Amino acid sequence: MKTAQAGTLESMDCLVTASEVDKGRGISVSMEGASVARFGAAILKSTKETLKEMGVKDLKLSIQDNGATDLVLRARVEAAASRLLEGDGR
Amino acid sequence: MKLRRTKLYLPGNNPNMLLRGHLFRPDGVILDLEDAVSMSEKDAARILVREILKQGEFGECEVTVRINGMDTDMWRRDIETVVPCGIDGIRVPKAESPKDMQILDEALSEIEENSGIPIGKTLVFCLLETALGIWNAYDIATSTPRIAGICPGGEDLRADLKTDRSDSGEELIGPRRIVVLAAHAAKVDALDTVYSNVTDDEGLRRETEWIKQLGFQGKSVIHPNQIPVIHDVFTPTQKEIDQAQKIVAAAKDAARKGLGAVSVDGRMVDKPVVKRAEYTLQRAGLLEGGE
Numbered sequence: 001m002k003t004a005q006a007g008t009l010e011s012m013d014c015l016v017t018a019s020e021v022d023k024g025r026g027i028s029v030s031m032e033g034a035s036v037a038r039f040g041a042a043i044l045k046s047t048k049e050t051l052k053e054m055g056v057k058d059l060k061l062s063i064q065d066n067g068a069t070d071l072v073l074r075a076r077v078e079a080a081a082s083r084l085l086e087g088d089g090r
Numbered sequence: 091m092k093l094r095r096t097k098l099y100l101p102g103n104n105p106n107m108l109l110r111g112h113l114f115r116p117d118g119v120i121l122d123l124e125d126a127v128s129m130s131e132k133d134a135a136r137i138l139v140r141e142i143l144k145q146g147e148f149g150e151c152e153v154t155v156r157i158n159g160m161d162t163d164m165w166r167r168d169i170e171t172v173v174p175c176g177i178d179g180i181r182v183p184k185a186e187s188p189k190d191m192q193i194l195d196e197a198l199s200e201i202e203e204n205s206g207i208p209i210g211k212t213l214v215f216c217l218l219e220t221a222l223g224i225w226n227a228y229d230i231a232t233s234t235p236r237i238a239g240i241c242p243g244g245e246d247l248r249a250d251l252k253t254d255r256s257d258s259g260e261e262l263i264g265p266r267r268i269v270v271l272a273a274h275a276a277k278v279d280a281l282d283t284v285y286s287n288v289t290d291d292e293g294l295r296r297e298t299e300w301i302k303q304l305g306f307q308g309k310s311v312i313h314p315n316q317i318p319v320i321h322d323v324f325t326p327t328q329k330e331i332d333q334a335q336k337i338v339a340a341a342k343d344a345a346r347k348g349l350g351a352v353s354v355d356g357r358m359v360d361k362p363v364v365k366r367a368e369y370t371l372q373r374a375g376l377l378e379g380g381e
Contacts, residue, residue, distance in 0.1 A: 006134045012106040072105040075141040079134035 006079035014068035016080040019060040026058060027051055033065030046070050050077045091372040092152065093117045094239065094279055095308040095324040096317050101126035102135035108142045114314035118152035123168050124183050132164060136171050143175035154215060156181040160190050169197060174205035179213030179238060186223045188233035195234040210236060219243025220250045224265045227272035239279035241310065242269045244286065259297065270305040282306045288313040298323040326370045334367035
């Protein structure tokens with residue numbers, strides 16, 4: 001299974017791991033971090049919106065949050081998904 | 091007059107610094123896609139910087155992005171990503187030739203046109219980090235009307251000059267003087283390189299006083315703690331402001347009476363003295379105008 005990561009575990013950042021799944025499996029997101037209890041729904045919404053904008057339909061994402069703002073989360077999700085889809089992409 | 095006393099470098103893949111850098115009140119921030127970002131993180135930094143430019147807050151800061159050098163295959167992607175966000179300018183590392191700046195100018199114009207940004211809005215600040223770049227300083231500074239400032243390099247320039255860092259910085263005396271001369275001849279800002287010892291405030295103050303005396307308008311910084319020291323050196327004292335106001339008032343009075351030179355406190359005041367006094371008031375934010 002192919003995976004790709006973006007981000008860090010430093011303050012105000014998050015580490016996003018994207019994993020390939022079979023076509024038709026849809027998007028699945030798992031989250032951990034101090035803010036997940038309060039902002040989990042918002043994180044999930046932003047993550048799904050970002051993937052939708054990218055045209056990604058099938059992907060497994062794991063997010064380890066350390067206080068990332070919404071725009072940082074979106075940037076890391078896009079970077080991780082791009083790396084997975086485009087190979088290295090750098 | 092746009093004050094460019096301090097420009098704070100913010101690593102392009104560090105959300106904490108990118109989001110908080112402006113809170114330290116530098117005159118400008120430089121979101122860095124070049125040296126502060128490892129090769130393996132260039133893609134993620136580009137996305138992060140784009141999102142922060144689109145949605146982030148920068149207060150009153152002039153916002154610039156240091157792109158990757160024109161000797162790499164990354165600079166076009168960098169400007170295609172950040173220029174549509176409506177930034178104030180870009181910093182170009184290792185600028186060496188006026189021809190490269192014209193290529194950059196054309197590329198910027200095309201992006202501006204496609205993004206609905208007025209053509210020419212995105213300023214260019216050139217880092218002269220090689221002996222050739224320093225040698226071509228004036229030609230680079232006048233290569234396109236976008237050029238707003240030129241800056242000598244630090245470590246890269248030392249390496250190219252086949253020398254190394256000394257406490258006195260004497261190895262960069264010549265390049266700094268050339269940059270000041272070229273910048274003022276071209277009517278752009280002369281902006282100095284960083285002082286890399288972030289814990290040595292006294293050394294920073296000494297160097298800043300020296301480069302101000304040479305004719306620089308400001309300095310890049312790599313740590314927020316350096317900002318107040320540099321602002322203090324570049325901000326005119328109340329005594330200097332009082333004297334400048336006296337001179338400008340005397341010159342206005344003389345002009346009204348049709349006189350040439352006048353005397354203030356027993357010293358002759360002629361055109362260059364008035365020009366200097368006006369510059370002092372501009373730096374203090376008390377007079378509009380200037381370059």
